[in-house]
Amino acid sequence: MREPRLLPGLPGDPGPAGLPGRVETPPATGRPAGARAWPVAVVAAAFVVAQLTLVAPGLGLGWDETVYVSQVGRQGPAAFFSAPRARGIAFLAAPVAALTTSTTALRLWLAVLSGVGLFLALRVWRSLLPPPVVALAGALFATLWFTLYYGPQVMPNLWVAYGALAAVGFFLRAARNPGETRALVGLGLAVGFVALMRPPDAVWLVLPLAAASLLVRAWRRPVLLCVLAAGLAVGSAEWVIEAYVRYGGLAARLRRSGEIQGGLGWYVAVDDHVRALGGRTLCRPCDVPWRNPATALWFLALPLLVAGGIRAAARTPHRTATNLAAVTGLVFALPYLFTIDYAAPRFLLPTYALLALPVAVLLVRLARLRTRRRPALAGLCLLALLGHLVIQYTVLSSVTRRVRTDTATHVRIVAELRARGVRPPCVVTGEEAIRLAYRAGCASRQPAGPDTSITPAGLARTALHRPVAVLLSHNRPAPAYARDWPSYPLPDLPRRPSFRVLISP
Numbered sequence: 001m002r003e004p005r006l007l008p009g010l011p012g013d014p015g016p017a018g019l020p021g022r023v024e025t026p027p028a029t030g031r032p033a034g035a036r037a038w039p040v041a042v043v044a045a046a047f048v049v050a051q052l053t054l055v056a057p058g059l060g061l062g063w064d065e066t067v068y069v070s071q072v073g074r075q076g077p078a079a080f081f082s083a084p085r086a087r088g089i090a091f092l093a094a095p096v097a098a099l100t101t102s103t104t105a106l107r108l109w110l111a112v113l114s115g116v117g118l119f120l121a122l123r124v125w126r127s128l129l130p131p132p133v134v135a136l137a138g139a140l141f142a143t144l145w146f147t148l149y150y151g152p153q154v155m156p157n158l159w160v161a162y163g164a165l166a167a168v169g170f171f172l173r174a175a176r177n178p179g180e181t182r183a184l185v186g187l188g189l190a191v192g193f194v195a196l197m198r199p200p201d202a203v204w205l206v207l208p209l210a211a212a213s214l215l216v217r218a219w220r221r222p223v224l225l226c227v228l229a230a231g232l233a234v235g236s237a238e239w240v241i242e243a244y245v246r247y248g249g250l251a252a253r254l255r256r257s258g259e260i261q262g263g264l265g266w267y268v269a270v271d272d273h274v275r276a277l278g279g280r281t282l283c284r285p286c287d288v289p290w291r292n293p294a295t296a297l298w299f300l301a302l303p304l305l306v307a308g309g310i311r312a313a314a315r316t317p318h319r320t321a322t323n324l325a326a327v328t329g330l331v332f333a334l335p336y337l338f339t340i341d342y343a344a345p346r347f348l349l350p351t352y353a354l355l356a357l358p359v360a361v362l363l364v365r366l367a368r369l370r371t372r373r374r375p376a377l378a379g380l381c382l383l384a385l386l387g388h389l390v391i392q393y394t395v396l397s398s399v400t401r402r403v404r405t406d407t408a409t410h411v412r413i414v415a416e417l418r419a420r421g422v423r424p425p426c427v428v429t430g431e432e433a434i435r436l437a438y439r440a441g442c443a444s445r446q447p448a449g450p451d452t453s454i455t456p457a458g459l460a461r462t463a464l465h466r467p468v469a470v471l472l473s474h475n476r477p478a479p480a481y482a483r484d485w486p487s488y489p490l491p492d493l494p495r496r497p498s499f500r501v502l503i504s505p
Contacts, residue, residue, distance in 0.1 A: 039135035040122045047142040048115035051151040054393075055400055056107035060407030062281075065154040066438045069106070073097040076424070077443040079434050080451040083247055083256040086239050088196035089156040097154075111152040118142060121162040121353075124169030124186065128321040129357065130364070137360035141353050143389055145396035146345035149281075156197040157346040161353040163194035164205050167231075168328050168354060171209050172321050174227075175219045184223065188231040195235025200257075201332070201350065202232050208331045212324060260450045264339050272343035273336075274299060279395045279402075284342035295395055298388055302355060309358025312365040322358045329354030402494075412491050413499075414440045420488055420503050422469045427462055429454075430471035431496060442469070447479075456481045463504035470502040478502055 061069060070079040071087060072094040081087075090097075096109040122138045129137075141147055141161075150158045167190035174183035195202035206228045213224045243253035258264045262284075272286035274296045280288065290296075306326050313322040329351045336347040366381060417440055422428070428437035428444050437444035445454040445462075454462075460481040462468055470482045473496035478485070485502040492499045 037123060037126065037131075039131050040119055040126075040138055043122070043135050043138040043142060044115045044119035047118055047138075047148075047151065048111050050142075050148055051111040051114070052108070054396060055148055056104070056111055056152045058404040058407060059103070059107065059152070059400060060403070060410060061103060061435065061438070062153065062155075062403070063435055066435045068154045069093055069097050070434075070438050073101065073438075074099075075101040076438045076441045079438060079444050080446070080453050082260055082450045083253045084260055086156065086196065086198055087242075088193075088198070089154055089159065091196070092159065093154045106154070107152040110154065114151040114158060117159065117162040121165040121169075124166045124173070125321070125357070128169060128172055129318055129361070133318075133357070133360045133364050136364060137356040140359060141356040143392055144345075144352060145279075145392045145399065146281075147349065147352075148392075148396055149399060150346055150349070155346060157349045160194050160197050160201050161349040163190050163197065164201075164328065164332065164350040165353045166190040167194065167205055168209070168325055169321075171212075171224070172324060174224060175213070175216075175221075178221065184227050187224075188227045188234075191228055191231030192235030195232050196238070199236040199239045200335070202235060204332050204335060205328065205350075206232050208324075208328045212327075261340055262342065265341075266338065267341040268338060269341060269343050270337050272341075273345070273348065276343040276345050277395075279399050280344075281346070281399065282342070282344045284344075286343050292395075294391055297391075302359070305359045305362055306355050309360070309362035312362045313358070318361070322361055325354045325357040406493065409491050409493055410436060410439060413493075416488070416490055417469060417501065417503075420469075420501070422467045422501075422503060426467040426469065427459070428469045428471065429459060430469075431473055431499075432471055432493060436471065442467075468504040471499070472502065473497060473499045 067079045067081065067085065068087075068090045070076060071081060071090040074097075092113070093106060093110065096106050100106075118138060118141075122134050125134045125137075147158065167187060170183045170187035170190055173180055174187055177183065191202060191206060194205055210225055210228055213219045213221070213228075240250055243250045247253040247256060269286070271290075272283050275286055275288055275290050276283040277299055278290070278292040278295045280286075310319075310322055310326055313319045332354065333348055333351040336343070363381060366377060369377065371377070413436055417428075417436070422440060422442065424441040426437075426440065426442040428440065428442045429446055433444040433446065444451075445459065446452065447454055447456050447459060456479060459468055459470075463481075468482075470479065470485070471490075472478065473493075475498050478487070482502045482504070485504055487500050487502050490499045490501055
């Protein structure tokens with residue numbers, strides 16, 4: 001019986017295991033850089049086109065997006081910026097948001113930028129894994145419904161995924177070749193970028209990389225640890241400084257962040273993430289039934305696919321890269337799977353970006369096997385991938401259709417508010433206040449919840465000299481300060497029946 005042929009670029013192990021003790025160096029492919037880059041470029045370009053055709057049209061700003069955009073945008077006053085948030089994604093949106101109020105222009109900017117980000121993050125791996133593996137990993141990650149959904153959005157999680165993917169690649173290159181200064185610079189920039197987007201995520205990125213630098217004898221170089229620490233410190237500096245300026249110190253900000261997130265502790269949220277894959281952008285509380293098990297089949301198969309990828313690379317020079325990508329991806333998932341009691345698919349985007357690499361290793365290996373069952377095996381893999389794509393597209397279509405309907409309703413509500421005299425300068429409080437206020441050019445202020453930027457008495461005083469609107473649903477009683485204000489019905493929003501507004505006379 002013939003031995004299976006190893007795929008090109010994943011040769012058999014020429015000798016003893018490469019770790020610990022020395023670093024495995026993949027052989028040069030002999031191909032020009034352009035030949036190695038074009039498959040990734042095609043994936044990135046297709047990612048941009050898919051966003052612009054399937055996601056961006058008619059998609060209004062979400063709740064979190066509005067908070068970030070309002071910090072740099074010109075449509076209305078800045079919304080309350082809570083303790084867990086970081087301003088990195090707002091900086092990324094600023095070049096467009098500061099110039100125009102067009103959501104379409106912002107979507108176009110971020111869609112193109114996210115395609116460039118995917119290309120650059122994958123390109124870091126061009127000397128670590130074969131081009132077909134890197135391109136396939138990018139395609140697997142880019143076709144997940146929530147990757148496409150958040151590509152053109154002002155949300156930080158996808159950019160954390162890009163930074164993490166680049167950081168692990170740069171770390172491997174710097175560890176493999178101590179003289180590669182560009183890899184060290186890239187490592188520091190990638191870690192700093194993640195910290196700018198979400199400082200706590202940067203900590204979970206640095207932990208496995210620092211551990212690898214200490215545990216692997218060939219990687220015990222102080223410069224690696226220094227670059228990791230410097231990137232983390234510089235990237236999170238703005239967040240830490242703001243903690244002392246606005247929140248009473250770093251410990252106070254971390255404590256307040258935990259409170260807003262519902263308290264950090266031991267929770268098993270794996271089942272919450274499984275249910276959220278059916279089209280829930282935020283599952284909090286995640287007590288919904290699991291109606292579409294097919295949407296989570298890939299998630300349930302992911303551990304086996306990753307293990308298969310690690311096994312496929314076990315006797316190749318690419319073992320180290322595959323293993324570190326898998327370990328870092330799993331470490332990234334720990335806080336979201338076991339410390340908070342709710343779920344959102346976007347939380348695990350960095351994990352999926354890194355785990356796509358070992359999965360791609362496995363699939364490319366299977367595609368190159370020389371056995372009599374190769375046609376059947378290839379057909380089975382192709383059928384599974386096509387089914388996966390159909391499911392991802394179906395969920396994406398459902399989510400975007402729902403959000404576009406909400407966007408159209410928001411436009412009608414704002415038109416109603418303006419017709420009732422709610423015009424800048426104005427204040428909106430109550431349910432859905434942040435999105436509707438920013439769209440109307442008003443300030444959003446809340447006397448309760450994470451915001452608490454104003455008191456009921458303060459709202460009553462504000463109503464004496466500018467319009468104040470109170471949004472209510474479910475026939476909830478009016479607050480005491482607005483009990484005598486005129487009430488007007490508004491178009492209902494999902495989960496907000498009997499939506500109405502009380503407007504100061």
